[in-house]
Amino acid sequence: MSNTPYPQSYYAASANPAPERPALHDDIETDVCVIGAGYTGLSSALFLLESGFKVTVLEAAKVGFGASGRNGGQIVNSYSRDIDVIERTVGPRQAQLLGQMAFEGARIIRERVATYNIQCDLKNGGVFAAITSKQMGHLEAQKKLWERYGNTQLELLDQRRIREVVACDQYQGGLLDMSGGHIHPLNLALGEAAAVESLGGTIYEQSPAVRIDRGPNPVVHTPHGKVRAKFIIVAGNAYLGNLVPELASKSMPCGTQVITTEPLSESLASTLLPQDYCVEDCNYLLDYYRLSGDKRLIFGGGVVYGARDPANIEAIIRPKMLKAFPQLKDVKIDYAWTGNFLLTLSRLPQVGRIGDNIYYSQGCSGHGVTYTHLAGKVLAEALRGQAERFDAFADLPHYPFPGGQLLRTPLTALGAWYYSLRDKFGF
Numbered sequence: 207m208s209n210t211p212y213p214q215s216y217y218a219a220s221a222n223p224a225p226e227r228p229a230l231h232d233d234i235e236t237d238v239c240v241i242g243a244g245y246t247g248l249s250s251a252l253f254l255l256e257s258g259f260k261v262t263v264l265e266a267a268k269v270g271f272g273a274s275g276r277n278g279g280q281i282v283n284s285y286s287r288d289i290d291v292i293e294r295t296v297g298p299r300q301a302q303l304l305g306q307m308a309f310e311g312a313r314i315i316r317e318r319v320a321t322y323n324i325q326c327d328l329k330n331g332g333v334f335a336a337i338t339s340k341q342m343g344h345l346e347a348q349k350k351l352w353e354r355y356g357n358t359q360l361e362l363l364d365q366r367r368i369r370e371v372v373a374c375d376q377y378q379g380g381l382l383d384m385s386g387g388h389i390h391p392l393n394l395a396l397g398e399a400a401a402v403e404s405l406g407g408t409i410y411e412q413s414p415a416v417r418i419d420r421g422p423n424p425v426v427h428t429p430h431g432k433v434r435a436k437f438i439i440v441a442g443n444a445y446l447g448n449l450v451p452e453l454a455s456k457s458m459p460c461g462t463q464v465i466t467t468e469p470l471s472e473s474l475a476s477t478l479l480p481q482d483y484c485v486e487d488c489n490y491l492l493d494y495y496r497l498s499g500d501k502r503l504i505f506g507g508g509v510v511y512g513a514r515d516p517a518n519i520e521a522i523i524r525p526k527m528l529k530a531f532p533q534l535k536d537v538k539i540d541y542a543w544t545g546n547f548l549l550t551l552s553r554l555p556q557v558g559r560i561g562d563n564i565y566y567s568q569g570c571s572g573h574g575v576t577y578t579h580l581a582g583k584v585l586a587e588a589l590r591g592q593a594e595r596f597d598a599f600a601d602l603p604h605y606p607f608p609g610g611q612l613l614r615t616p617l618t619a620l621g622a623w624y625y626s627l628r629d630k631f632g633f
Contacts, residue, residue, distance in 0.1 A: 210267035230431035244274035247441035249582020266414035270395030276545030286571035311576030324397030327499035331483035332386025444546035557599035
């Protein structure tokens with residue numbers, strides 16, 4: 207049987223010890239079968255186990271193999287389209303519910319880390335950096351918007367103040383969110399998987415779901431086994447493939463690239479990011495970076511629509527890093543990797559139910575670290591019969607990409623090119 211290892215990333219190289227989990231070779235029964243051992247699946251499993259459900263998780267590769275173990279590691283609040291967009295497109299009650307949940311994912315992460323003693327280099331504080339005065343105006347409006355929904359840990363940074371938190375001279379100012387922060391993302395996933403098992407949940411690795419028999423007693427098939435369940439949660443996101451065709455037609459996998467430097471000296475690291483906050487800029491195709499626990503700079507950016515793997519990741523990302531930090535021109539890059547996230551046309555998550563017993567959440571659109579943890583809680587609530595918050599997400603429209611699967615990639619890339627030009631010329 208094939209064995210899919212982790213990609214050669216910094217996260218995989220610095221992962222905490224974890225057991226080798228077996229593949230499924232049996233015909234078993236459970237209350238809930240979760241497809242995917244990333245953040246959405248693990249969060250769902252934890253909340254369900256805490257509520258007394260019997261849970262089985264199927265993972266095609268290894269825990270955190272997908273976006274959950276490859277992302278920039280930044281705890282960023284809200285959604286890929288912010289609450290003001292939601293307010294303009296849905297009714298006031300739905301907007302209120304979604305707005306109230308916009309900062310819950312970050313709290314869930316911290317609760318999990320504390321409750322289950324997860325060692326994942328958790329640090330508080332995230333900065334949105336404005337390159338233009340127009341972007342600074344957006345951040346001022348964002349602060350008012352987020353405060354209206356209860357986030358009181360925000361500080362606007364003028365040009366002098368942002369120089370105190372990041373040694374980059376291209377920013378006009380920024381917004382500091384102390385309820386944001388950063389983590390070692392793979393170690394967070396591994397810690398959550400250990401928590402699932404500590405509560406009696408079972409995780410099978412190297413066990414891709416290849417078919418779902420729908421109906422009143424659904425069955426999930428793997429290459430060498432099957433799981434009979436009362437409920438199924440589909441949490442494969444960008445790595446789901448065509449397992450559920452109606453979900454694949456309304457989303458698109460996209461790649462993002464990340465590089466990691468060699469360890470920096472303490473003096474250089476503390477000069478770059480004196481408070482050890484993470485940073486992302488406000489461009490449409492944004493750059494993001496932070497320090498790791500061992501003082502490397504982790505820098506990511508760019509999007510490859512359709513999720514192709516670039517031939518030379520360092521050649522794409524290193525110039526972006528040097529534009530922000532020219533003082534790193536002689537620093538060696540130790541790791542470079544890519545990973546896929548799932549994009550929706552609206553840039554809002556897609557949540558719903560197929561039939562009476564198959565639930566799903568997908569399409570974080572690059573904003574997944576916090577949202578996925580919230581999604582797990584919302585899905586678990588729905589399975590317990592408390593569907594108000596689930597319905598608030600499920601009622602968001604799910605648009606198919608124009609042109610279908612053949613044209614969705616070039617059309618989306620064209621749109622991104624347009625917005626990147628707007629960023630470049632400041633209009």
